[in-house]
Amino acid sequence: MRESRGKRTLRTILSAQGPFLAVLASGLITRIYLFLTVSPRIQTDSLTYLFLSDLTTMRTPGYSLFMEMLHFFNDLFSFTSNYFGLIVFVQVFFLGLGNSLLIYLFSKKLTGSRWFSMLVGIFYNCNYFILGFEFNILTELLATTLLLLTLLFYYQIFEGKKYAPYLAGILSALLLLTRPVFVVYFIALIGTTTLVHFRKIFKGSFLKTHAKGLTLFLILTLAGIGSWCMRNKIKFDYFGMSTVMPLQFRHYTKSFFHKYKMGEDVELDRFVAIYREEGLNTYNFQTRLEEEFNLTPVEFSRIYMKMNMRMIKDYPWDYIKQVPESAEYYYKNYSSYWMTPYNKKLLSKRDPISWTFHFFFQINTKLYRNLPSLLLMVLILPAIFLFLIRKKQKIFHFLFLIIITVNYNFAISVLATNSGIDNLRYRLPVEPLIVLVFLNALFVLVREIVVHLKRKNAHQDA
């Protein structure tokens, strides 16, 4: 019997786009289920991003701009009065779903296998830790999307795509304006490229081909940094991206602040005395300094930074010995903290979807909480993966960029703060990349072993 035209078309679409559609479908199913169950989660930090006009030097404007943009269209077209619901809707069905498709695309680039990449995409769609952030009014999810897109378009500069430098530059600027931890990320990207294409840069025509694209990327990124620094300078007399650093460092210095040596700097000593009087409570300390000394928040931040840097300089060992614990908070955990009121219901195994969440939650928890599997996931397998594809220079470059991204975020987050659960939160923007590299490395390793065994058998048969 002859197959109808419709069926044939469907079969063609499915064979060509089947894996992609499967990722899309799994993403939609899990997200629709969650969207109907979970209400927007508003944290204390969320409140600081609500109004663009409120932003001080502490926050960068990326996430506030994102919310303002959505609110603008909502005010114009009167979609809903559930303002947080709207933001979460966009986060879940545009950013979250988009991220899962990007992960599928990245995996396809790295392994060349559509069907395996489909599994990676589905695995991503069942990642409870990541999904939890799609319902939080926080910067992390937006940063994840911007990070994945920056990586993709930065890599495409070297594939000769004309639009890539513009998009990579704009997205990189938006990324660092969303999370200032990425302020020197562009240096890491360019440094990685230099390392990978070292020979070609100095002996070949690499620079001739890509100099224009890289310059454009660099200019746009620097314009992003410069614009916010200038705004801070004009409005607050502070030339910098953010004054958040001393607030991060305080978590480190708190435990040894009692060792502060008085008598070396009279002015600083006075502030330290007040800090101690306030029981090392930052909010009370800042309020007192602003009231008693008429200091602006920027002036307060300068003093607080000076105090913290002085402590780290005077007692480097007290700082260094806390770094491993900070790294442990960052990596050796897989938490459902950000979905707390819903965990019982969503991880209950009462229906196929919550059963799936529970199943993948258990796998991830075991991977992260056991030191051997954690080391395998974040250190050993990525290194093996790099070794296995060392001869395929284009993919090697892409993989190296991803691995550097993961470790860049790790280094900056861990060295800047050790604030417990927040450390885990800082991991979120690179979480999809950690899982991606791990699963892809496993796949490539197994594939290489199978090929090797087949060859060996064929050789023996011959």
Place this chain on the structure above:
Amino acid sequence: MNFRSKTGLVVWGLTLFSVFVVVFFFLSRERFFLNRVVRNVDLRLLQFLKLSDKRNESFKFHFSSGSLTISNFHRDKEVWNVYLEYAFPGDIISELENFEVIFHDGELTSLTLGHGKKILQPYVILFFYPKERMAPKKGIIFYEKVGDWRVLRKKT
């Protein structure tokens, strides 16, 4: 512009969308500002409710016809210090003059009208509308008993 190229299509799409947005904005300016004011007030209420909880402080929202003043209670001096002022854009005004909402330690503790006059209804609706036409209206309903509020969905 080449419609067949992807870039051309994207540029045209964005241009058309921008023109549509600008035209729509001018056609529904009143509605836009009304939505904006109600949204800003709603989000400010939530923001200061949470802040009062986190800092164990009291905040007062005072609505006069064209603006909102948010004050913070200074415990030592026992006075209300102005924290923030928000003039409603686009000639939007609120219906109730001198309406006050007080948050204390994360709870809505008081709704008053005029000079400390207590509201005796179980709820009160604070309507906003354009000054000249008095329509469309959009409001926020405050529930005295449960100490909560909600933006009304439909405009009247």
